[in-house]
Amino acid sequence: MSQTITDPVQAAEELSRRIERAKRVVFFGGAGVSTASGIPDFRSVDGLYHQKFAYPPETMLSHDFYETHTAEFYEFYRTKMIALDAKPNQAHLKLAELEREGKLTAVVTQNIDGLHQAAGSMNVLELHGSVHRNICQRCGHVYSAEWIMAREHEDGNGVPVCPECGGPIKPDVVLYGESLDDDAVTEALHQIALADMLIVGGTSLVVYPAAGLIDYFRSSGDLVVVNHDATPADSRASLVIQADIAKAFDF
Ligand code: ZN
Numbered sequence: 001m002s003q004t005i006t007d008p009v010q011a012a013e014e015l016s017r018r019i020e021r022a023k024r025v026v027f028f029g030g031a032g033v034s035t036a037s038g039i040p041d042f043r044s045v046d047g048l049y050h051q052k053f054a055y056p057p058e059t060m061l062s063h064d065f066y067e068t069h070t071a072e073f074y075e076f077y078r079t080k081m082i083a084l085d086a087k088p089n090q091a092h093l094k095l096a097e098l099e100r101e102g103k104l105t106a107v108v109t110q111n112i113d114g115l116h117q118a119a120g121s122m123n124v125l126e127l128h129g130s131v132h133r134n135i136c137q138r139c140g141h142v143y144s145a146e147w148i149m150a151r152e153h154e155d156g157n158g159v160p161v162c163p164e165c166g167g168p169i170k171p172d173v174v175l176y177g178e179s180l181d182d183d184a185v186t187e188a189l190h191q192i193a194l195a196d197m198l199i200v201g202g203t204s205l206v207v208y209p210a211a212g213l214i215d216y217f218r219s220s221g222d223l224v225v226v227n228h229d230a231t232p233a234d235s236r237a238s239l240v241i242q243a244d245i246a247k248a249f250d251f
Pocket of ligand 1 (some may be wrong): 140229
């Protein structure tokens with residue numbers, strides 16, 4: 001039977017109690033984990049976005065757009081995707097703590113902001129890559145997000161070029177039209193299959209491959225969903241928390 005909690009304090013108590021009981025916890029998170037740190041969900045269309053860019057996000061985040069409109073892609077990338085001022089919130093920090101205690105084995109994330117690592121998490125499986133890795137397509141040299149930001153006013157309309165070899169640089173971020181990081185997906189499925197508790201947080205579970213991943217979780221395990229709105233997994237979950245994710249992890 002599924003239990004639903006909307007009160008954040010009660011949610012944190014119940015989540016803590018269940019984690020205490022579990023042996024192998026995996027966390028699977030989406031955009032909601034980052035929006036709690038003030039990072040806008042760049043895939044969602046908002047008013048601010050419409051004022052600045054002439055294309056919808058799905059277009060600007062496509063591989064084709066990167067190839068054909070590289071300068072505009074980088075403007076969008078710098079403005080909407082890289083958020084160097086963002087700080088980990090209580091959910092990030094608690095998950096890192098649970099890993100240090102040997103309770104949590106992996107964080108699987110759809111986010112690209114590196115906030116789990118900033119909070120101290122070690123085993124972070126980034127299904128959509130990271131803005132903190134920007135790779136020369138010719139020599140493989142890796143550049144940081146800070147380096148990309150600093151090149152904004154260089155020649156080439158802000159399109160960064162590898163200083164080592166002159167090759168083009170592409171963010172190690174999965175764009176529309178590209179496949180997910182195979183190694184990350186394989187390891188995520190492995191960790192989810194071994195877990196006895198799976199916490200799904202900050203995702204509506206409608207975007208591929210989120211919905212499919214939880215099918216690898218054993219049906220006898222403790223499935224907890226933390227999200228503001230209802231998700232397709234709620235009926236399968238033993239606990240549904242409809243509250244702020246940072247507050248739910250405040251224990
Ligand atoms: Zn290079």
